[in-house]
Amino acid sequence: MTGLPTGDGTGERVHWPGVVVVGAGVTGLLVTERLRRRGVPVLLVEQSRLGAGQTGHCHGYLHRGYIYRGITAPQRQALTRCADWWDERLARAGGDAVVGERSVVGFTGAAEREETLAAWKTLGMPWEDIGAPGLEGTAGTFAVPETTVSPRAAMRVVAGVAASTPTVHGRATAVWPSGRSMRAVDVLTGEGTVTITAPAYVLAAGLGTPDLLGPWARTLGIRTRLSYMLVCRTGRDLPHAFCLPADSAQxxxxxxxxxxxDRVYLMSTFVSFWASTEDADARRSWLGAASRVLATHLPGLWEDPEARWGVYPARKVEVDAPGGGLPEGGVFDLGWDNAVTVLPGKLVLAPMYADRALERLARLTGLDRLRGPSLRGASLPGWPLPGPGPLLAPHGPGDSPWAAEDWEMTPLFTRTELFDHPEPYHPVPAPPTRKETHRWSA
Incomplete structure (x- = not known):
């Protein structure tokens, strides 16, 4: 396919007998889990830990459509099916993935409230009129059945099989097209470039997708949007999850x-920028808008001298579609007969995108013909695969292949320290790394 970057043909070459999944975010992990359960050998390519990147900095809302203006019945049904899927599996597994089973939606104006309530009634969406301690300046607050989860804990529950999947640790840098097929992907590891060939591929590279696809990504309208997430640690009693779906600035x-x-609150406004990298002006502008919203609607928290605050950039790869494109993300056809590209969407929609990716790949390649015995303990030419163990973490007690959520790595300061000095003087520290003794693990 013209316009796509191609590999340079240098470095070590390896053939994988099944499917190569590029990216171990939520969608890549669910694709991996589904392929593994079908008996298809999977090789993951991931430059960080499981669930890092865009997955690691999301709120964790399992949306059911309450905050979207003009949502259609099919969109509402798609969100509901996916939220039910998550709720069922998380309930079956137990554990600490679920943070709360209800969320609060508040409205800043009476007209907006009445318009939204009418839409909820038309679509048969349940809600309850309640009070919300600590949330001020609203024209009504309502409890709705939207679950919030810890993305890391949720992924460990629903896609834990990925932790025993052979993985190459590195960044996918280029794809090799050949006519109507994808024939290889280049991966930059700590020891050089590896060119991996396979019968089929799923490109779920998340934030790495624009660079991986190059000019073709721009043709499809795939862009990076930059916003920020505030982190606030406080002992104050606030609703565990809430939203004011006003305009972007409010x-x-x-x-x-x-x-x-205490509790840690992850807060974001609807202000964002079409940019792949942040700068001081973007951060200053975003924090200025956020400070006005917080002072208006959470004055007790805003004035609390004991609260501690932090901020980190929250980049998202999306399709630049009119109206934001709900549901976002999805499976893209690049014209290849053995590969699909999956863009990140909302966490709740990942099961639907994983299913679509497999359905598309099955039609293209016939996945059943790729079934085979487990490759655990097997080897490829020049690449011994060790037995099961942590993927990217040191092999010590308590170590985990799963990425920390971004808020856990964000330093906290007093409100004055953060908001009066918005330049990124205090970068988010990178997750701990270690020297790899090999590039493969299982």
Whole structure:
């Protein structure tokens, strides 16, 4: 296919007998889990840990359509099916993935409230009129059945099989097209470039997708959107999850995580920038808008001298579609007969995108013909695969192949320190790394 970057043909070459999945975010992990359960050998390509990148900095809302204006019945049904899928599997597994089973939606104006309530009634969406301690300046607050989860804990529950999947640790840098097929992908590892060939591919590279696809990504309208996430640790009693779906400058989107006797609240506005990298002006502008919203709607928290604040960039790869494109993401056909590209969407929609990717790949390649015995303990030419163990973490007690959520790596300061000095003087520290003794693990 013209316009796509191609590999340079140098470095080590390896053939994989099944499907190569590029990216171990939520969608890549669910694709991996589904392929493994069908008996198809999977090789993951991931430059960080499982669930890092866009997955690691999301709120964790399992949306059911309550915050979207003009949502259609089919869109509502798609969100509901996916939310039910998550709820069922998380309930079956137990554990600490679920943060809260209800969320609060508030409205800043009476007209907006009545318009939205009418839409909820038309679509048969349940809600309850309630009070919301600590949330001020609204024209009504309502409890709705939207679950919030810890993305890391949820992924460990629903896609834990990925932790025993052979993985090459590195960044996919280029694809090799050949007519109507994808014949290879280049992966830059700590020891050089490896060119991997396979019968089929799923490109779920998340934030790496624009660079991986190059000019073709721009043709499809695939772009990177930059926003920010505030992190606030407090002992104040606030709703565990709430949203003010106002315009971009006045809206507020909040989810929380328990942390000892306190809670950590992850807060974002609807202000964003079409940019792949951040700068001081973007951060200053975003924090200025956020400070006005917080002072208006959470004045007690805003004035709390004991609260501690942090901020990190939250980049998202999306399709630049009119109206934002709900549902976002999805499976893209690049014209290849053995590969699909999956863009990130909302966390709740990942099961639907994983299913679509497999359906498309099955039609193209006939996945059943790729079934084979487990490759655990097997080897490829020049590449011994060790036995099961952690993927990217040191082999010590308590180590995990799963990425920390971004808020867990964000330093916290007083409100004055953060908002009066918005330049990124305090970068988010990178996850701990170690020297790899090999590039493969299982």
């Amino acid at each position: 809206g507020l989107f909040v989810a929380s995580r328990p942390l000892g006797p």
